[in-house]
Amino acid sequence: MGPMGYCIYVTRSTFPRILYDMLRDAGFRLEVWDNSGRGMWDRAAAPPRDVLRDAASRCDALVVTIGDRVDEYVLSNARVKVIATYSVGYDHIDLEAATKRGIPVGYTPEVLVEAVADFAMGLLIALARRIVEGDRLVRGGEAYRVWGEYLGTEVWGKTLGILGLGNIGVAIARRAKAFNMNIIYWSRTRKPWVEVALGIRYVNLDDLFRQSDYLVVSVALSNETYRMVNEDRLRLMKKGSYLINIARGAIVDTNALVKALKEGWIAGAALDVYEEEPLPATHELVKLGNVILTPHIASATVETRNKMAEVVAQSVINVLLKGGKPIYQANKV
Ligand code: NAP
Numbered sequence: 006m007g008p009m010g011y012c013i014y015v016t017r018s019t020f021p022r023i024l025y026d027m028l029r030d031a032g033f034r035l036e037v038w039d040n041s042g043r044g045m046w047d048r049a050a051a052p053p054r055d056v057l058r059d060a061a062s063r064c065d066a067l068v069v070t071i072g073d074r075v076d077e078y079v080l081s082n083a084r085v086k087v088i089a090t091y092s093v094g095y096d097h098i099d100l101e102a103a104t105k106r107g108i109p110v111g112y113t114p115e116v117l118v119e120a121v122a123d124f125a126m127g128l129l130i131a132l133a134r135r136i137v138e139g140d141r142l143v144r145g146g147e148a149y150r151v152w153g154e155y156l157g158t159e160v161w162g163k164t165l166g167i168l169g170l171g172n173i174g175v176a177i178a179r180r181a182k183a184f185n186m187n188i189i190y191w192s193r194t195r196k197p198w199v200e201v202a203l204g205i206r207y208v209n210l211d212d213l214f215r216q217s218d219y220l221v222v223s224v225a226l227s228n229e230t231y232r233m234v235n236e237d238r239l240r241l242m243k244k245g246s247y248l249i250n251i252a253r254g255a256i257v258d259t260n261a262l263v264k265a266l267k268e269g270w271i272a273g274a275a276l277d278v279y280e281e282e283p284l285p286a287t288h289e290l291v292k293l294g295n296v297i298l299t300p301h302i303a304s305a306t307v308e309t310r311n312k313m314a315e316v317v318a319q320s321v322i323n324v325l326l327k328g329g330k331p332i333y334q335a336n337k338v
Contacts, residue, residue, distance in 0.1 A: 008032030011325050014060035015068040016052050019045055020091060021311050024068070027318035031326060036064065046072055046282050046301045054078065061085050066321045069098075071301075072282070077102045087324035089317045089331060093117055093304075094253060096226040100336045107338050111320035111331025114172060116312035117304040122176030124303040125251045126184075128275035129219050132247045133160050137297050158218075158245065158272075160184050166217030167205075168234070169224025169252065170196050177221055178203050189216060192224070214241040219249065226253035236261035245272045251303045254279035263289045266296060277303045 013028050015037045028035055040050035051072045052060070061067055061075075061083040069075055070091040076099040088103060089111035103110050131137055134157040142148040142155070165181045167174045170192035178188050178199070188205040191213040200207060208216065210233075220242065224230050234248070234257040242248070248271060250257055259280050265271050273295035281288075282301060290296055304310070320331035 008326060009034060011066070012036060012064040013066045013068060013321060014038075014057075014064040014085075016040075016057065016073050017045055017050065017070060017091075019050075020068075020070075020317075021314040023311055024091075024314035024318050027315065028068075028321060031318075031322050033066075033321075033325075036060065044283070044300070045070060048072055048282065058082070065325055068317055068321065071097055073097060075099065075103070080106060080108070083108065087111065087321055087331065089320045091313055091317050094225060095335045096253060098335070104336045104338055109324060109331055109338050110335045111317065111324075112333055112335045113313040113316045114333050116316055117309045118172045118176045120306045120309040121173050121251060121303040122180055124277065124299075125173070125177050125221055125223070125249060126180045128249050128251070128277070128297060128299070129165075129221070129247070130160060131297055132249065132273050132275050133158050133219070138294065160186065160219075162187070163218040164189060164216055166190065166208075166213045166220040167192075168213060168220060168222045169193075169230075170199060171223060171225065173251070174221075174223040175199055175203075177223060178205055186219075189213060193229075210238070211241060214238045215243070217246055218243065219247050222248070222250040222252045222256055224252055224256060226255055230256050232256065232258040234258065234262070236264070239265040239270055242271050244269065247272055248274040249276075250274070251277045254282065259290070263293070266290075266293050273297075275299070277301055 009032050011033045013033045013035050015035055018037050018039045018041055038052040043050035058079045061079050065086050067085050067088045074097050080102050083106060085108060087109050093112055093114045095112050098110055135155055162185055165186040165188050167178060167190040170190045181188055189208045190205055191208060191210050195207050239261055266274060275297040277299045278301055316332050323329040
């Protein structure tokens with residue numbers, strides 16, 4: 006079959022342009038779900054499940070992202086030869102369901118690491134120095150009346166705990182070194198070579214929660230990590246400590262976190278991801294002053310988003326036109 010015969014189903018119309026251009030230039034026919042007017046991570050932006058299932062049964066490739074659940078139901082009648090997700094996390098894809106059908110799953114690690122690590126450090130410093138609160142005070146005309154009370158805490162010399170030392174965790178550690186932070190981590194797999202290279206220390210999970218002044222969540226979401234930041238562990242944290250989550254919302258038990266913030270078990274939190282996205286404007290978290298809330302934008306730079314788009318498009322091209330593999334493959338087929 007020539008490339009024109011291949012149909013690629015793309016679940017958003019708002020990916021970077023290069024994604025559609027590369028696929029069209031390769032000669033594919035694109036079917037694009039129109040989500041204009043809605044943010045990419047907005048649940049309502051995703052095609053309904055029956056539409057995705059129908060696409061998987063007619064098309065040769067699916068280009069999806071967070072919010073598109075690709076599972077047994079969607080793949081039950083599939084003819085797709087490749088699935089490529091515009092994300093490094095692939096918790097929305099049932100890898101087993103894809104693997105048993107021989108479908109490779111492409112994803113986009115590495116290209117977003119530096120952007121996400123920058124953002125995590127940005128949140129950490131914004132929390133420590135109350136940058137967002139300060140902005141609100143200036144806008145409200147209150148800034149100089151209460152200025153003296155607005156003390157932050159230092160970053161220099163404090164302990165940073167990293168929960169999940171993957172690519173992003175390591176990139177955060179590299180940055181934190183420059184701020185003279187004492188760095189500890191817990192990860193499923195111990196990384197002795199990183200310990201040596203960066204002078205960081207492995208601790209058990211409880212100690213990570215006990216010792217951290219700033220705790221950054223950078224672990225992947227899976228059955229094992231679902232709500233691993235729970236009430237018991239939040240209670241282990243220091244009173245003046247801060248939690249930063251740039252990984253996935255469901256790694257943190259949100260109700261327990263709200264309690265921790267309200268009752269002062271910890272000093273504050275910065276969240277880029279939520280159990281429910283978008284976070285409802287009426288949510289308890291929105292009412293709290295000691296949290297910074299961002300709309301899942303840790304990887305959102307022009308450069309990184311374009312690189313992610315290129316990886317996705319090239320992965321589809323590799324499989325359909327070259328008999329090859331996605332650039333990065335999440336499963337083994
Ligand atoms: P990565 O290099 O693949 O690292 C994954 C991390 O998760 C590693 O620490 C790994 O542990 C751990 N992990 C995976 N499966 C696990 C399991 N079953 N139990 C315990 N730990 C497990 O990925 P990355 O690039 O650092 O990204 C990490 C996560 O950040 C992604 O999965 C994604 O959800 C999230 N993320 C969010 C944004 C955003 O926009 N907010 C952007 C990019 C990424 P070991 O290596 O120790 O085995």
